[in-house]
Amino acid sequence: MQGNPSLNKAVYLTGFMGAGKTSVGICLATHLALPFVDLDARIEAAEQCSIASLFSAHGEPWFRALEVRTLQALTTPAVVALGGGAFIQEPIRALIASRGGLSVFLDPPFSVLYARIAGDPNRPLSRSRTQLETLYQSRLPVYRLADVVWVPGEAETPAVTGARLAAVLKCCVRGSAD
Ligand SMILES: Nc1ncnc2c1ncn2[C@@H]1O[C@H](COP(=O)(O)OP(=O)(O)O)[C@@H](O)[C@H]1O
Numbered sequence: 001m002q003g004n005p006s007l008n009k010a011v012y013l014t015g016f017m018g019a020g021k022t023s024v025g026i027c028l029a030t031h032l033a034l035p036f037v038d039l040d041a042r043i044e045a046a047e048q049c050s051i052a053s054l055f056s057a058h059g060e061p062w063f064r065a066l067e068v069r070t071l072q073a074l075t076t077p078a079v080v081a082l083g084g085g086a087f088i089q090e091p092i093r094a095l096i097a098s099r100g101g102l103s104v105f106l107d108p109p110f111s112v113l114y115a116r117i118a119g120d121p122n123r124p125l126s127r128s129r130t131q132l133e134t135l136y137q138s139r140l141p142v143y144r145l146a147d148v149v150w151v152p153g154e155a156e157t158p159a160v161t162g163a164r165l166a167a168v169l170k171c172c173v174r175g176s177a178d
């Protein structure tokens, strides 16, 4: 099948912390010829404050409401790397669906996620392995509501994951540009 040069829809990457939403998203956007937006980075720039500091200053419910407002304000089609908890919120899933966006769940195994995020002070929800695995398991059924579930190959770089995912999306997504 001939690949299309681009998609005519926004792509929203979801998945747990460390799944590669940010690093794969940058590469994916290049291949899809779309701008890249990282929702956390957008929030940090607007608030002039780190995500970790926003969590400690205002609490998680405040941050979740800000995620919704920030995504609502983002109207240009793009590859959007969501934060790991954003897609768990029903209003965010509804917003993506109402825009005809394509949600993609990046789904490496928990052991890989944990190795990437363990001890990272920039992720305020980083706690013990047991606590993180409990949170991961509780979110899995919601991540699986995404339109596409993508399991990156073992030992793949973000660039390779982004290129492979882009090729499949360009070929297989209905509504792609000709
Ligand atoms: N194949 C891969 N895919 C995604 N991330 C990878 C991969 N290999 C190594 N990494 C590293 O794992 C981390 C993933 O973090 P990030 O992209 O910030 O994930 P997320 O935004 O989902 O939390 C980065 O440091 C990245 O360089």
Ligand SMILES: O=C(O)C1=C[C@@H](OP(=O)(O)O)[C@@H](O)[C@H](O)C1
Pocket: 015, 016, 017, 018, 021, 022, 040, 051, 082, 083, 084, 085, 086, 122, 123, 124, 125
């Ligand atoms: O899983 C979560 O609830 C969070 C994930 C983080 O994003 P990443 O998934 O990009 O680390 C960030 O939005 C915030 O720390 C909360």
Ligand SMILES: [Mg+2]
Pocket: 021, 022, 023, 040, 081, 082, 083
């Ligand atoms: Mg990220």
